[in-house]
Ligand SMILES: Cc1ncc(COP(=O)(O)O)c(C=O)c1O
């Protein structure tokens with residue numbers, strides 16, 4: 001499972017894609033996504049474990065279709081994500097909606113769709129129970145265990161905005177009972193890009209313990225957070241080892257509780273992260289004295305992670321001969337901010353204007369976090385299909401189209 005796009009796809013193929021469809025372009029590999037889904041689906045064979053894909057990692061409908069074909073359901077965090085899945089024909093029961101500061105309108109919309117609602121505050125749970133007596137729902141609790149690749153993405157700590165405090169779970173149960181609402185699920189998500197498998201196992205223990213206080217329970221959702229290696233040489237998350245330790249716990253729980261409860265996980269990054277690259281072309285090479293800069297046609301408007309979390313993505317010059325002499329570069333974006341740096345002090349073959357760079361492991365939280373900052377157009381997206389075709393799954397808008405769409409949305413009157 002340790003493969004990256006650059007190990008699975010010929011560099012000439014990536015260069016051909018950049019040549020034909022231009023840059024910046026996200027490229028995804030269907031086979032890799034399918035393999036990764038299958039690995040998860042088979043991980044707990046014999047146990048009632050299902051997998052949801054966290055749509056926020058990458059919501060391209062063609063990728064969602066592939067993931068759905070691989071028997072995963074969907075973890076959504078907004079009414080828009082719910083509608084996206086519904087419009088793709090995903091059955092409501094396969095959509096899990098973890099709300100986060102939800103409005104009444106969103107609650108009614110999601111209830112109308114019939115998706116599984118997961119409430120993260122007592123206030124919202126109360127409002128739901130009052131308006132939908134006799135129904136069922138799930139609650140998100142905060143286990144006070146936290147992990148994540150950066151403080152901004154750890155979600156289970158005491159001060160996190162997410163979830164209902166663990167000690168308030170009995171209150172949530174009582175509240176639901178008052179309105180004849182069944183709490184059929186409990187959920188937690190401790191963070192994204194977990195660094196210590198132990199934390200996830202502890203969270204499982206906490207949820208399994210909490211489950212004993214909820215009579216009507218049908219499922220327990222342990223959240224997402226499975227990490228991927230971003231730096232070369234970084235170790236892969238020991239998925240099989242984690243699964244075997246988790247399996248022991250789940251089996252004991254089922255034995256003790258008499259069964260009838262299923263388990264869910266909802267990873268995003270692990271499924272699509274390694275299966276995507278962002279191709280960008282160098283248009284400026286400049287020596288600033290202490291630093292040499294490679295200026296590209298993309299930036300944090302297209303891949304925010306380095307700027308937001310200081311995240312590391314490997315950057316490979318796929319045009320340069322492997323034998324070229326090496327240099328140290330800062331790889332810079334084209335956004336008007338000093339923080340728009342995609343990689344610092346990267347040792348790369350001597351790079352020239354026109355060379356194509358592949359920014360690796362960009363399949364998750366790349367395109368979904370992209371914006372039009374500096375009024376720039378979004379990247380195109382290409383899927384390398386199982387049959388070996390290159391399928392455009394999002395075409396690039398021209399600069400003209402981008403500006404026209406913007407003006408139209410603002411309602412500003414422009415002469416035709
Ligand atoms: C509630 C919830 N579930 C699942 C995920 C998916 O996380 P990851 O992509 O790290 O698996 C997230 C993101 O952190 C999340 O907030």
Ligand SMILES: N[C@@H](CCCC[NH3+])C(=O)O
Pocket residue numbers: 153155192193305364365
């Ligand atoms: N956007 C984050 C992870 C997801 C956080 C969502 N709760 C990242 O790029 O690493």
